[in-house]
Amino acid sequence: MxxxxxxxxxxxxITGAAPLAADRLEAxxxxxxxxxxxxxxAIYADMYRYRLIDALRVSFPELVRYLGDETFAALAEDYLxxxxxxxxxxxxxGRHLPAFLRQHPDPERPDLADLAELEWTRQEVFFAPPAAPIGPEALAGLDAGGFARTGLRISPALQVLVQPLAAAPLWRRLEDGEPPDPPAPGPAAVAVWRTDFEVFHTSLPLDEAAALGAARAGASLADICAAFGEREEPAAAAHRALSGWLAEGWVVGTGR
Amino acid sequence: MTSTRLDLGHGIGLRTTHFAQFLAERPPVDWVEAVSENFMAPGGRPIAVLEKVRREVPVVLHGVSLAIGSVGPLDERYLASLAALVERIEPALISDHLCWGTHRGQYLHDLLPLPYTEEALAHVASRVAQVQERLGRRLLLENPSAYVAFKDSTLTEWEFLAELSRRTGCGILLDVNNVYVSARNFGFDPLEYLRGIPAEAVGYFHLAGHQDRGTYLFDSHDHAVPAPVWALYREALRRFGRVPTLVEWDDAIPPLSEVVAESRRAAAIEAEELSAPARRLAS
Structure with a gap:
């Protein structure tokens, strides 16, 4: 050969679903x-499955907790x-597992795809490039015109998800070892970010998620703040949001 | 591409579970080996820790995904990531395995054995040359532990490695545990293996534990170095002299102090073996 x-x-x-005929192997x-x-x-076939399923377990610990080891392993085999x-x-x-779960939803828990997406994003953020955050003083020196025209550079260690169903409540229940509530309605936005070497996530209002998306796309601060236009007090809402972004270290520079 | 053997001393594998303790205690090890793929992400804790450790001790980068024997093209994305890590860490040595592990773009994430044929030798030699040129550095290849051999093989593993090193100038990372495991699994004499490896090509040794699964030994890296591997290590020291030695522990990882103690034990055995001829002459 x-x-x-x-x-x-x-x-x-080693990757096939069933063992090959002995005469083919013995040749x-x-x-x-x-x-x-x-x-x-067969030693190699076993190791192949073990190693890849184990890697998926590491990436999706809450999904494993929800499904249990056996069901997760069966899902992993189908996925692989x-x-x-x-x-x-x-x-x-595991990078395609959230999309795989959207294509093959669990009828009782359609939010498992959202949970997987949140877990995968947490992993991506953990390994994202570092960037030093700026403080509010970086904006304080701008006059009104300069403030409106400038943009914000958003940390590479921040991702914002807008999900069909809210995964954050399910993640919290599983992390705390509590029985999950029924799927939470969506759409829902969640910010996932890293501070030093720890990953966090928090739910966000949809307009704030849109504002962060605009900021990342290079919009001016005037346009970023316009995302809060539907609020009763848009200026106060924009101010609160911007202050929060700076406090959490989500902004790493100004300019467009 | 040739190289004299570096006198690195005795090291351990740097594992995630020991990161904080390693930085806080700076254990008595001369160098560390880092699994390259675990440190290729641009951010996060692993690369930050490795950069700190690198300021303290030499680092050897040890890959598991080069797939030097696969028939498909080398993965340029992987080589670029490795080259970037090499530039960032400036490792003392760069190693991977004599194996294959990709097929038509699919990663199998295993160190799969090769048939030891002239065709495979020519193929691997040309790939080693490509990698050494790409990195501008000498590559060391580790003898794999194996559970299956090929009917088409015409060379022994040690003949294959020796000829590969002669053709390409690549170094050999001699895993003493793997020699022992494969010798048991295939019934060859491990001392004949050692005699067949050119001393000048050996860059460093690996030591690790394995499991006895009845009909075969499994290279598990999940417990202390067993007595037969220590005995073979003594033979390797007699054959090759002073060689940098690394203790690997990858599963059921114990406290850092236990891994360090294994490394110190290797250092003590080395001192004993290398002073033995002088003692014999004196007596």
């Missing part, structure tokens, strides 16, 4: 009476059959 043929057979043997692999070729190859790893970092293997 060529090297290419050998690797194709080995890959099929390639050497065995012994104590440990035949098929049993030797459609989405084998394409990245050198095994920790990236």
């Amino acid at each position: 060529t090297l290419a043929e050998t690797q194709a057979l080995f890959c099929e043997a 390639c692999f050497a065995g012994t009476p104590e440990l035949p070729a098929a049993a030797r190859v 059959a459609r989405h084998p790893s394409e990245h050198h970092d095994v920790g990236q293997v």
